[in-house]
Amino acid sequence: MGTIDPFEESVRSVMSTDVVGIVPQAPLEVALRLMVRAKVRHLPVVAEGECLGVVDESEILWHLWSTGVGVHPVVAEIVAAARYPSVDISAALGHAAALMANQRVDAAIVTDRGRLAGILTVTDILRVAAQHKPG
Numbered sequence: 001m002g003t004i005d006p007f008e009e010s011v012r013s014v015m016s017t018d019v020v021g022i023v024p025q026a027p028l029e030v031a032l033r034l035m036v037r038a039k040v041r042h043l044p045v046v047a048e049g050e051c052l053g054v055v056d057e058s059e060i061l062w063h064l065w066s067t068g069v070g071v072h073p074v075v076a077e078i079v080a081a082a083r084y085p086s087v088d089i090s091a092a093l094g095h096a097a098a099l100m101a102n103q104r105v106d107a108a109i110v111t112d113r114g115r116l117a118g119i120l121t122v123t124d125i126l127r128v129a130a131q132h133k134p135g
Helices: 028-038 057-067 093-103 122-131
Strands: 042-047 050-056 086-088 107-112 115-121
Touching (some): 050 107
Antiparallel strands (some): 107 115
């Protein structure tokens, strides 16, 4: 009896749909508080349903270190627009994992007809791989 390849599953079946997003005009300190409260490391930056990019904990840390804790621009000033790949909700998990590995990032934005549908993280992918481990 053969085993099912977890990387053939669709992104839809693995992604997180309970996504916490933020608007580009929000102060960085609001983004930081939201991340802590929601226990997330990535915040999609969304305007009118379209994901403009992601602000993540490492970007916030770099900004705080380089400019000082008291200086807080708006999220749009540090959003990592090109850093995180975007994948369609129907894409295979293996495709998304390859994009993330090639770009050396730990998350991908999931879209459905160009609109934000969810987020896929390395943790999500590893959880699926561990559940399908042979033996």
